[in-house]
Every structure is written in C-alpha cells, then in structure tokens.
Amino acid sequence: MKIFLLLLLLGVNGAAGVTHSMKYFKTASSGIPNFPEFVSVGLVDEVEFVHYDSNTKRAEPKQDWMKEAVDQQYWDTQSEIVLRQQQTFKGNIDILKQRFNQTGGVHIVQVMYGCEWTEGTKEVKGFWQEGYDGEDFISFDLNTQTWIAPTAEAVITKNKWDNNKAEIAQAKNYLTEICPQWGKKYLQAGRSSLMRTDRPSVSLLQKSSSSPVSCFATGFYPNKAVLVWRKDGDDLHDNVEEGEILPNPDGTFQKSSDLDLSSVRPEDWGKYECVFQLDGLKDDIITKLDQSVIRSNSDDVDALTVSIIIALVLLAVVLSTIAGFIFIKWRKGKTTLSTLSGSDTSELSAALNPALQIQ
Structure with a gap:
C-alpha cells in the first residue's frame, strides 16, 4: 500500500x-x-x-x-x-x-x-x-x-x-x-x-438548471463523516461524484456530493435525499431533493467556490x-x-x- x-x-x-x-x-x-x-x-x-x-x-x-x-x-x-x-x-x-x-x-x-x-x-x-x-x-x-x-x-x-x-x-x-x-x-x-461534536449546515446547491445538484455540508467536527445520496432509501453510486472531506480555516470540515439529474424525471425528485452522518450525532441529517430548497443564485455558488478554494489552500499548507x-x-x-x-x-x-x- x-x-x-x-x-x-x-x-x-x-x-x-x-x-x-x-x-x-x-x-x-x-x-x-x-x-x-x-x-x-x-x-x-x-x-x-x-x-x-x-x-x-x-x-x-x-x-x-x-x-x-x-x-x-x-x-x-x-x-x-x-x-x-x-x-x-x-x-x-x-x-x-x-x-x-x-x-x-x-x-x-x-x-x-x-x-x-x-x-x-x-x-x-x-x-x-x-x-x-x-x-x-x-x-x-x-x-x-x-x-x-x-x-x-x-x-x-x-x-x-x-x-x-x-x-x-x-x-x-x-x-x-x-x-x-x-x-x-x-x-x-x-x-x-478534540472530542467535541459540531453539527454542520447542509445545503443543496446548483450552478444552473442543467448542472448536477451538490449536497454541501460544512462546519462539522470531527472529520469522521459520511455524505451519501439515496433513492427510495438505498444508497446511490451511479451518477454520483463524491468529494473528499476538506478542512475549513476554523478547524471544522466540509464535504460535498454531486448528483447528476440529467436522466431523472422531475416527478421522481421526491424519491431522492441527501443523508449526512457524523460520529457523535445520534440522528442523520436528511435533506430531501426539493427544487424549492436548492440555492442556485450566483452569490451562493460564488460563496461555495470561495469556501472550497480556501479549504484547498489550507489543505495544501497542512x-x-x-x-x-x-x-x-x-x-x-x-x-x-x-x-x-x-x-x-x-x-x-x-x-x-x-x-x-x-x-
């Protein structure tokens, strides 16, 4: 290895x-x-x-x-x-x-x-x-x-x-x-x-209507976390691009998982959900795939981009x-x-x- x-x-x-x-x-x-x-x-x-x-x-x-x-x-x-x-x-x-x-x-x-x-x-x-x-x-x-x-x-x-x-x-x-x-x-x-538990904020982000939907969790601690997309309760692997856990400047962590919806019919969106699990949290954080909660304006996307860039720079330094x-x-x-x-x-x-x- x-x-x-x-x-x-x-x-x-x-x-x-x-x-x-x-x-x-x-x-x-x-x-x-x-x-x-x-x-x-x-x-x-x-x-x-x-x-x-x-x-x-x-x-x-x-x-x-x-x-x-x-x-x-x-x-x-x-x-x-x-x-x-x-x-x-x-x-x-x-x-x-x-x-x-x-x-x-x-x-x-x-x-x-x-x-x-x-x-x-x-x-x-x-x-x-x-x-x-x-x-x-x-x-x-x-x-x-x-x-x-x-x-x-x-x-x-x-x-x-x-x-x-x-x-x-x-x-x-x-x-x-x-x-x-x-x-x-x-x-x-x-x-x-070291033994604290910080609950993250979880958002659904989409750059444009044809872009994948990104489930983005940030501000969590520790880094022992899982972020998955599910359909009808089953974990999805196809059409999913999972990101790495990255550090935030404040010592917490972030993670994203992108779901490609190009082959998903709008009426089937309700079958999908993003599930975040964190060591130390008793309950999962579940975010239903709902058009009304997806943030897609440029400010949100820019904020996500800046956050990821900062995390990548910090990771490189570490x-x-x-x-x-x-x-x-x-x-x-x-x-x-x-x-x-x-x-x-x-x-x-x-x-x-x-x-x-x-x-």
Missing part, C-alpha cells in the same frame, strides 16, 4: 465505539532550496498538536491545550529527541542515494507511524511505513512482526531489522502499548476541543507542513501530562529507535 500524504479519513464507526488515532510524520529532504531539511509533526485524531523543523530546531505546541498540558521540560526533551532523529534521517538519505546509485537531485525520506484504537474495545491497530522518493521502501507487519521489503534495494535492510529481535519487540511495544496510552493522554488534555514536500505519494488540566514531564514523558524516546537508521 502506498504511503499517501493525505490525512487519514476514518468512516463513521459502528456500535463498537469511536475510533481514535495518533500518528507521526517524519520527513527529511535534500536538494530543496529554502525549505527545512527535516520536518516532524504529530497528530491526534488528525489534529496537529506538535511540530518540529530543522530551521527552529524546537518541538513546539500547535494547540492551546497542548501548551497548557505540559511544562518546558517536556518541550526541551522532545526537541533533543527529534534533533537526534533529524541527524539520523540525514544519514539515511546518503545511504539510500548510494543504495539506489544516485548522486545529486531532490530526494525525500519519510516515516509514517502510529496507532488507532476503538473506545470500549481492546483492539489496537499499529502501523509503520517508510518511503523514499515517492515509493514504499519498507513497512512493518505487526501480525508477523517482520519487515516487508517491496523493492530489491530494501532487502538488505529487511534482513538486518528482522534479525534484531530486541528492536522488533520495541517496535511492537510502542505501536500496541505506548502509542495508544499516550494518544489517550493527549485526547484527555484536549478533550474539550500537507506541505506534514510532508516536508509533496513528493511522497503515498482536553483536562496541566497535571494531566506535566506530572510526567522530562524523560518520563517522552513517548517519542520509546519510538523510532528501531527502524530509524537505514542499514
């Missing part, structure tokens, strides 16, 4: 409970002028809470709740750890350039790792993937506790890492134990922000921050965390010791 520089989109969860995630992106680059050689970001439930780059050489909070949750010792410790990772990544690029018989040019190394867990269950899914110049390089199979090498150049690394049982045990422990433990701590610190460069395809009081500050807090110190140094 390719590593994509897209925020992971989780669907609405069933009765088993709400799914949460914590993940890190570590990106090193060479040959890109005026851009940090190393960028590291951490996200909990797709919200960036910590950022580091080689220009500042400091781990810094990205959310107010994170600023309040820990003391300065925490940030000093994180900065030291990520600085060491930066140096390792720089060496990795040199090793991989030799491995692939390369000299100059632009090159990217990225690691994406983390975990997902579901409330009310003990199920934890850990993941660890590494890429080079837009292609998978190596990944960790948690079930078999072995490394997977999709290319011949990665086999030598796979063999060495597979034989290091201590580091494999450390990787497993981080992904299944430490990662969800700390993810839950961060969730608790940012509870009022992705460039997370990635370092788009070459890879692939909430309670201070005591919550501050009592564990310094060396005891460093969940990062238990991560990335295995599989950081390319061999």
Whole structure:
C-alpha cells in the first residue's frame, strides 16, 4: 500500500465505539532550496498538536491545550529527541542515494507511524511505513512482526531489522502499548476541543438548471463523516461524484456530493435525499431533493467556490507542513501530562529507535 500524504479519513464507526488515532510524520529532504531539511509533526485524531523543523530546531505546541498540558521540560526533551532523529534521517538519505546509485537531485525520506484504537474495545491497530522518493521502501507487519521489503534495494535492510529481535519487540511495544496510552493522554488534555461534536449546515446547491445538484455540508467536527445520496432509501453510486472531506480555516470540515439529474424525471425528485452522518450525532441529517430548497443564485455558488478554494489552500499548507514536500505519494488540566514531564514523558524516546537508521 502506498504511503499517501493525505490525512487519514476514518468512516463513521459502528456500535463498537469511536475510533481514535495518533500518528507521526517524519520527513527529511535534500536538494530543496529554502525549505527545512527535516520536518516532524504529530497528530491526534488528525489534529496537529506538535511540530518540529530543522530551521527552529524546537518541538513546539500547535494547540492551546497542548501548551497548557505540559511544562518546558517536556518541550526541551522532545526537541533533543527529534534533533537526534533529524541527524539520523540525514544519514539515511546518503545511504539510500548510494543504495539506489544516485548522486545529486531532490530526494525525500519519510516515516509514517502510529496507532488507532476503538473506545470500549481492546483492539489496537499499529502501523509503520517508510518511503523514499515517492515509493514504499519498507513497512512493518505487526501480525508477523517482520519487515516487508517491496523493492530489491530494501532487502538488505529487511534482513538486518528482522534479525534484531530486541528492536522488533520495541517496535511492537510502542505501536500496541505506548502509542495508544499516550494518544489517550493527549485526547484527555484536549478533550474539550478534540472530542467535541459540531453539527454542520447542509445545503443543496446548483450552478444552473442543467448542472448536477451538490449536497454541501460544512462546519462539522470531527472529520469522521459520511455524505451519501439515496433513492427510495438505498444508497446511490451511479451518477454520483463524491468529494473528499476538506478542512475549513476554523478547524471544522466540509464535504460535498454531486448528483447528476440529467436522466431523472422531475416527478421522481421526491424519491431522492441527501443523508449526512457524523460520529457523535445520534440522528442523520436528511435533506430531501426539493427544487424549492436548492440555492442556485450566483452569490451562493460564488460563496461555495470561495469556501472550497480556501479549504484547498489550507489543505495544501497542512500537507506541505506534514510532508516536508509533496513528493511522497503515498482536553483536562496541566497535571494531566506535566506530572510526567522530562524523560518520563517522552513517548517519542520509546519510538523510532528501531527502524530509524537505514542499514
């Protein structure tokens, strides 16, 4: 599976409970002028809470709740750890350039790792993937506790890492134990922000009488949402173009789904409806296809266009921050965390010791 520089989109969860995630992106680059050689970001439930780059050489909070949750010792410790990772990544690029018989040019190394867990269950899914110049390089199979090498150049690394049982045990422990433990701590610190539910506004928009009708939901949180068109209660897939979930400037999200009505008879419009489902909302938001509620004047369309453009620009900024460069395809009081500050807090110190140094 390719590593994509897209925020992971989780669907609405069933009765088993709400799914949460914590993940890190570590990106090193060479040959890109005026851009940090190393960028590291951490996200909990797709919200960036910590950022580091080689220009500042400091781990810094990205959310107010994170600023309040820990003391300065925490940030000093994180900065030291990520600085060491930066140096390792720089060496990795040199090793991989030799491995692939390369000299100059632009090159990217990225690691994406983390975990997902579901409330009310003990199920934890850990993941660890590494890429080079837009292609998978190596990944960790948690079930078999072995490394997977999709290319011949990665086999030598796979063999060495597979034989290091201590580091494999450390990787497993981080992904299944430490990662969800700390993810839950961060969730608790940012509870009022991360675990809120914002109900969206849902509108039907149409540029002209011959254009598809767009069901547009905006202002919702979290991003675990589904937006579908239905006919007579059944989900539609034909003549439907579903958009991605995109971020709004205020931290909420938006999504649209277009329905082509060119082959639908006017008398059958009443059989169609747009259904929005959001994790945390008990009831679906249902909007019947009705000519009288469709907004089609130019002001509405322009407002939608501007909103989408703003979201796309914001998404590009977020992705460039997370990635370092788009070459890879692939909430309670201070005591919550501050009592564990310094060396005891460093969940990062238990991560990335295995599989950081390319061999």
